[in-house]
Amino acid sequence: MYFLGVPSGGFIFLHAQSSPYKLEKVVLDAGHGGKDPGALGRLGPEKKIALRITLLLGQLIEKNLPDVRVIYTRKDDTYLTLHERADIANKARADLFISIHCNWSPRPHVCGSETYVMGLHRTQDNFEVAKRENAVILYEENSEEIYKGFDPTLPESYILFNLSQSAYLQNSLSLATKVENHFERLTKRKSLGVKMAGFWVLWETSMPSVLVEVGYLSHPREEKQLNTRRKQKQLAASIYYAFVEYKVDIESENEVSQGN
Numbered sequence: 118m119y120f121l122g123v124p125s126g127g128f129i130f131l132h133a134q135s136s137p138y139k140l141e142k143v144v145l146d147a148g149h150g151g152k153d154p155g156a157l158g159r160l161g162p163e164k165k166i167a168l169r170i171t172l173l174l175g176q177l178i179e180k181n182l183p184d185v186r187v188i189y190t191r192k193d194d195t196y197l198t199l200h201e202r203a204d205i206a207n208k209a210r211a212d213l214f215i216s217i218h219c220n221w222s223p224r225p226h227v228c229g230s231e232t233y234v235m236g237l238h239r240t241q242d243n244f245e246v247a248k249r250e251n252a253v254i255l256y257e258e259n260s261e262e263i264y265k266g267f268d269p270t271l272p273e274s275y276i277l278f279n280l281s282q283s284a285y286l287q288n289s290l291s292l293a294t295k296v297e298n299h300f301e302r303l304t305k306r307k308s309l310g311v312k313m314a315g316f317w318v319l320w321e322t323s324m325p326s327v328l329v330e331v332g333y334l335s336h337p338r339e340e341k342q343l344n345t346r347r348k349q350k351q352l353a354a355s356i357y358y359a360f361v362e363y364k365v366d367i368e369s370e371n372e373v374s375q376g377n
Contacts, residue, residue: 137371139184140364140367141184142186142188142210142213143178143185143186143214143360144188144190144206144209144211144213144214144215145171145174145175145189145215145217146171146206146214146217147168147172147189147217148163148164148219148328149162149218150193150196151164151195151196151197152256156220156221156334156335158219158334158335159340160340160341163219165194166331166334166343166344168193169346170349170356171353172192173349174217174353174357174360177353177357182361188209190202190206198253199253199264199317200264200321203321203322207321207322207323207324212325213292213360214319214325215326215329215360216316216318216326216327216328216329217331218250218330219343220335221334222333222336224335225335225336225337227333228332228333228336229306229309230300230308230329230332231297231309231330232294232296232311232327232330233246233312233319233328233329234311234312234327234328235286235289235315236314236315246312246314250328251267254317285324289325290311291325291367292327292363294311297310297311298359299359299362300331302355303354304352306332329356331343332352
């Protein structure tokens with residue numbers, strides 16, 4: 118049995134109702150897909166690793182938490198726009214959105230995991246990650262019209278994210294922190310921490326959301342690990358335990374709040 122405590126920090130509760138709040142729907146988003154390979158490693162593209170980890174995570178939730186409905190943005194090598202991914206989550210009225218990716222850097226010594234929440238980037242490195250993940254927009258026809266002139270390559274385009282402070286930031290930060298903590302505990306890998314950047318798919322989702330970069334395909338040893346079934350299972354398990362802890366915490370906090 119996995120025992121979890123209740124944190125002292127508060128949360129934003131999204132469902133004001135008399136009955137106890139339950140986290141019932143989670144959307145799992147495997148980054149990239151189809152004509153969009155994502156980051157390219159020497160052993161293969163990001164899209165394949167992201168999908169494998171996403172499916173393993175979904176299987177853990179479905180097996181152990183039958184009260185939670187798992188919704189996938191893709192379960193195969195399908196191309197989806199960022200808008201379509203967010204739309205799946207919004208139409209389902211999901212309680213949580215988790216997007217899974219692999220990272221890349223021009224500096225081959227950089228390695229480790231990092232989990233992002235929606236916000237303004239504070240470093241050039243964070244901006245480069247957001248720019249690369251948002252670049253899928255460039256694959257789309259009529260992208261300028263769909264994304265209201267947003268150009269993922271231009272720093273000035275990201276000003277629009279400053280106009281809206283996410284109401285879900287506190288909950289998103291809570292989950293992101295738990296993900297990074299479990300990566301360190303279960304995979305014994307370097308955590309680069311919780312970060313903020315302007316990811317369109319997080320900005321457009323109307324629920325707590327995180328984007329998980331599980332490791333760097335530009336780091337030779339880490340890329341080799343990320344392509345093994347063993348490491349993929351470890352990473353999926355880490356995100357699963359973070360999800361379980363988040364679920365228990367937010368449901369417990371809501372129950373306490375309603376009792377007052």
